[in-house]
Amino acid sequence: MLGIAIGFLVPPVLVPNIQDRDKLAYHISIMFYIIGGVATLLFILVIIVFKEKPKHPPSRAQSQKPALTSSDALSAIIRLFKNLNFVLLVISYGLNAGALYALCTLLNRMVILHYPGEEVNAGRIGLTIIIAGILGTVITGIWLDKTKTYKETTLVVYIMTLVGMVVYTFTLNLGHLWVVFITTGTMGFFMTGYLPLGFEFAVELTYPEPEAVSASLLNVCPQVFGIMFTISQDQIIGKYGAMPANIFLCVFLTLGVVLTEAPRGGSGGGEPYQQSPLGPL
Known part of the structure; x- marks a missing residue:
């Protein structure tokens, strides 16, 4: 997430808004060389530093688990898709994270639409979303570890994400950048803070x-929704503007709230969750 934050901040500085195509191409090439250099360095570090597995298992539960084979994974996937509660979670998680991906992808375009020439501030707004989100992930994770209120916490954070998205949608065009910073930061706190909750709940x-x-299935679903939302939002922005495009996301986040509220066992009522006998995994 910190890398994504840097990705919001640095490119607008490296690539200024200029009309000369040759100069623009030069600045873009500089940015790509820097990205390529960093990626190459990380690749080398992975080869040299990363080990196949840690010296000691990360938990008692992990130490007693046999190695996962391909057939085991396939069987687990089939069983998980028969678990209605998990399917509901995957869809609701995908809607939230997919909306976040689409919002971040098209953030620059939406901000520039209402605040021409503010490319650098658009990057800073993206930085605000991620930094607030990092804080949100830490706080929600600590809260969940202490309270074990999986469904209640997930639902509250999801509702606050929807509220933040609605407020952002109807304040983006007010003409005050400081308002956009506040609304996006608040929305990012809850929208990104929801991500670890989904993994814990799963x-x-x-x-x-x-x-x-x-966790792998939870990672796949947002990519699918993210592609769909980004393409759809891009088309809506081109034809109708930023507000209808954001209302489009609000509708799907509302659906996510409904799916999160759908009956499940556990702390939200009904049968208790089947906890690990060795404690949290």
């Missing part, structure tokens, strides 16, 4: 299935 809903499998 483990509770699917134990004793391998958490690596449930």
